[in-house]
Amino acid sequence: MADAVFLALSVITIGSAIAALELRSLIYGSIALMGTLGGIAGFFLLLDSPFVAMFQIAVYVGSIAVLILFTVMLVKRELIFKKIEDKRRKFAGIGLMLVLMVGLGSVILDSGIKSITTDEPAVDFRDIGADFLTYYWPALILMALILAGSVTGALVLARREDVGNEQRAN
Amino acid sequence: MLEISSTPLVIIAILGTIGVILPIISIARKETGSNSFYAVIAFAALIVSIGYVAYQFVTEHVLPSALFSEDVLVDDAFGGFFAIAMLIVAIFTTVGSFNYMRKQNHPAVYYSLILLSTIGMVLVAYSTDLVMLFVAWELMSIPTYVLAGFMKRNPSSNEAALKYFLFGALSSAIIVYGISISYGLTGSTNIGEVIQGYSTLDPSFLPLALLSVGLFIAGFGFKMGLVPFHMWLPDTYEGAPTPITTLLAAGTKKAGFAAAIRIIILGMVALNLDWTLALGIIAVMTMTIGNIAAIMQKNLARMLAYSSIGHAGYILIGLAVAPFSSMGIQGSMYHILNHAVMKGAAFIAVGGIVTTLAVTNLDKLKGLGRRMPITSLGLVISLLALAGVPPLNGFWSKLMLFGGALDASSSLSWAPWLAIAGVLNSALSLAYYGWIMRKMYFEGETEKRVSEPKSVIAVMIFSMIFMVALGVYPDPIIKFVEMASPTIGLGITP
Numbered sequence: 066m067a068d069a070v071f072l073a074l075s076v077i078t079i080g081s082a083i084a085a086l087e088l089r090s091l092i093y094g095s096i097a098l099m100g101t102l103g104g105i106a107g108f109f110l111l112l113d114s115p116f117v118a119m120f121q122i123a124v125y126v127g128s129i130a131v132l133i134l135f136t137v138m139l140v141k142r143e144l145i146f147k148k149i150e151d152k153r154r155k156f157a158g159i160g161l162m163l164v165l166m167v168g169l170g171s172v173i174l175d176s177g178i179k180s181i182t183t184d185e186p187a188v189d190f191r192d193i194g195a196d197f198l199t200y201y202w203p204a205l206i207l208m209a210l211i212l213a214g215s216v217t218g219a220l221v222l223a224r225r226e227d228v229g230n231e232q233r234a235n
Numbered sequence: 236m237l238e239i240s241s242t243p244l245v246i247i248a249i250l251g252t253i254g255v256i257l258p259i260i261s262i263a264r265k266e267t268g269s270n271s272f273y274a275v276i277a278f279a280a281l282i283v284s285i286g287y288v289a290y291q292f293v294t295e296h297v298l299p300s301a302l303f304s305e306d307v308l309v310d311d312a313f314g315g316f317f318a319i320a321m322l323i324v325a326i327f328t329t330v331g332s333f334n335y336m337r338k339q340n341h342p343a344v345y346y347s348l349i350l351l352s353t354i355g356m357v358l359v360a361y362s363t364d365l366v367m368l369f370v371a372w373e374l375m376s377i378p379t380y381v382l383a384g385f386m387k388r389n390p391s392s393n394e395a396a397l398k399y400f401l402f403g404a405l406s407s408a409i410i411v412y413g414i415s416i417s418y419g420l421t422g423s424t425n426i427g428e429v430i431q432g433y434s435t436l437d438p439s440f441l442p443l444a445l446l447s448v449g450l451f452i453a454g455f456g457f458k459m460g461l462v463p464f465h466m467w468l469p470d471t472y473e474g475a476p477t478p479i480t481t482l483l484a485a486g487t488k489k490a491g492f493a494a495a496i497r498i499i500i501l502g503m504v505a506l507n508l509d510w511t512l513a514l515g516i517i518a519v520m521t522m523t524i525g526n527i528a529a530i531m532q533k534n535l536a537r538m539l540a541y542s543s544i545g546h547a548g549y550i551l552i553g554l555a556v557a558p559f560s561s562m563g564i565q566g567s568m569y570h571i572l573n574h575a576v577m578k579g580a581a582f583i584a585v586g587g588i589v590t591t592l593a594v595t596n597l598d599k600l601k602g603l604g605r606r607m608p609i610t611s612l613g614l615v616i617s618l619l620a621l622a623g624v625p626p627l628n629g630f631w632s633k634l635m636l637f638g639g640a641l642d643a644s645s646s647l648s649w650a651p652w653l654a655i656a657g658v659l660n661s662a663l664s665l666a667y668y669g670w671i672m673r674k675m676y677f678e679g680e681t682e683k684r685v686s687e688p689k690s691v692i693a694v695m696i697f698s699m700i701f702m703v704a705l706g707v708y709p710d711p712i713i714k715f716v717e718m719a720s721p722t723i724g725l726g727i728t729p
Contacts, residue, residue, distance in 0.1 A: 169446070172442045172443070172445075172446050173442075173443065173446070175442055176439060176440055176441075176442045176443040177437060177439030177440050178440075178443065180439070200306075200307065201307060201364075201366060201367070203237070203243070203244065203247065203307055203308055203358075203367060204307060204364075204366055204367045204370045206247060206251070207247070207354070207355070207358065207367075207370045207371060207374050208370055210247075210251050210254070210255070210351055210354060210374055211351075211370070211373055211374045211377055213254075213255050213351070214254070214347070214348055214351040214352075214374070214377055214378045214381075215377055217258050217344050217347060217348070218344065218348055218377070218378060218380075218381030218382075219381075220344075221341045221344045221381065221385075222381060222384060222387065224341075226340060226387065226388070
């Protein structure tokens with residue numbers, strides 16, 4: 066049963082990722098991206114991590130993908146996109162991906178990974194929280210700094226320089 | 236247990252506080268603050284930080300190179316050594332930006348992002364846990380994606396940022412994949428426990444362990460600019476604002492090496508792998524491709540970018556022979572420090588030339604020696620030091636690197652070839668550095684002297700003193716390197 070669910074999730078995740086890249090319409094592409102992010106949430110559920118799955122849906126599917134969708138709808142499309150297609154590069158990319166997939170897959174399948182069985186209970190989200198406040202506390206501070214840097218950086222990049230503060234206020 | 240006064244935590248406190256406060260000050264002042272106001276605050280924060288690292292060394296509050304610890308960070312000499320190198324680069328970048336940012340918007344955010352990225356670089360070197368290392372890696376990278384594209388109206392800056400971001404995101408994803416496999420195999424993210432787990436691993440899991448080490452090499456290799464992961468580097472270094480190129484070439488790249496020493500080398504040693512040949516081949520390919528491509532460039536920034544790839548190859552020689560010669564790892568660390576100053580000075584000089592004369596094409600550098608004498612002198616000395624000409628500092632670190640390769644010849648019969656390749660590549664690099672010097676001093680007759688940016692002059696004077704003084708009298712720095720370098724041998728366990 067788990068194998069079938071895993072396969073279905075893989076098809077949804079990879080299929081919608083390819084659709085997100087290939088679809089001409091940015092709106093449909095963004096919706097396909099939601100499928101990818103939702104598929105990853107499914108993997109977390111399959112791995113007995115409902116807490117992470119919930120956050121994956123809340124943060125990625127619920128916030129980030131919706132934000133991307135709104136941005137696409139609000140920004141003039143011709144300003145951000147110029148279609149350049151190089152078929153040779155595309156096929157080279159697909160070929161490289163297949164080589165990597167086969168290579169990584171064979172290494173993983175050849176190892177003793179199939180012999181691993183575990184009956185350990187799923188990690189409680191309270192333990193994750195406790196770890197972040199004890200062992201990983203410096204990492205938690207750095208994450209706050211990453212968020213601060215990302216937000217200020219994004220604001221500066223997104224800000225239109227040809228509009229004055231007064232116009233902006235109006 | 237980490238003490239609150241330990242160096243990495245104090246650096247987070249100083250640079251993190253100032254880094255977050257700068258944009259707030261900017262908003263409070265309704266963006267009327269001048270560029271130099273924010274630059275001076277950032278500069279002061281960096282000086283206090285490097286002063287604290289030096290103070291910790293002088294008062295012997297720093298552990299010997301531990302490499303492993305029970306915490307996510309360790310306040311050891313290895314981390315302190317890299318912290319000094321990174322903070323020097325951050326100071327160069329900040330001072331070099333005084334002039335560059337004069338007419339640009341959002342100086343507060345610009346300096347804030349430099350400080351945040353510096354925390355990331357420094358913390359990568361202090362990390363003894365994979366999660367901590369990854370978070371520090373991201374803190375180092377994300378601000379630099381924005382900084383590379385800071386000149387929003389400049390298409391090359393946008394291209395640089397986009398390429399850098401895409402390759403950076405890919406490298407981060409590869410690193411996370413490596414971390415997830417090593418966590419799956421050992422049940423821990425602590426580097427010491429991971430390596431201990433690797434050394435007692437069931438043989439059937441060895442391919443997976445190898446895969447994780449390979450993913451780390453690829454992930455960190457992108458930032459280090461190793462061939463074949465170097466494709467993004469020339470375009471990004473050329474298109475990004477020149478002071479930010481300094482930060483990338485001399486700072487983030489070195490953080491990649493710090494992470495490599497912490498994880499890849501030790502992981503491979505714990506797995507008892509014969510990895511030296513693979514790293515040796517990558518080293519020779521990297522230095523040769525970097526130097527040959529540099530010869531063909533017409534743009535100064537692009538030439539220095541390729542030269543930077545070449546130097547990653549030299550540094551890798553030391554890592555390749557590390558288990559068989561202590562001089563190898565010492566040479567690598569010595570060259571990392573020297574390269575930070577040499578390449579930092581060269582890129583700041585290029586930044587000064589760009590802002591003053593708006594040229595980077597080599598053909599337009601004719602008579603630069605007369606137009607900008609101090610900047611030119613600084614550039615020439617840094618180029619000679621990069622080529623490894625005695626008695627400059629670059630000579631000693633290359634000597635140590637190539638000596639390490641010869642020293643390892645009793646165990647590795649092919650190791651002397653690394654030294655030969657290094658010497659030949661150094662000679663090759665002298666050819667294109669010499670070409671720049673010829674343009675600057677022996678071509679062009681009528682050019683008049685122009686006013687040179689004071690901030691660039693300050694960086695040039697400091698770096699010239701560093702390169703010449705530590706070239707003539709290298710003993711103190713060699714002792715420092717010996718003290719900070721870890722002992723790596725086959726079968727090492729935490």
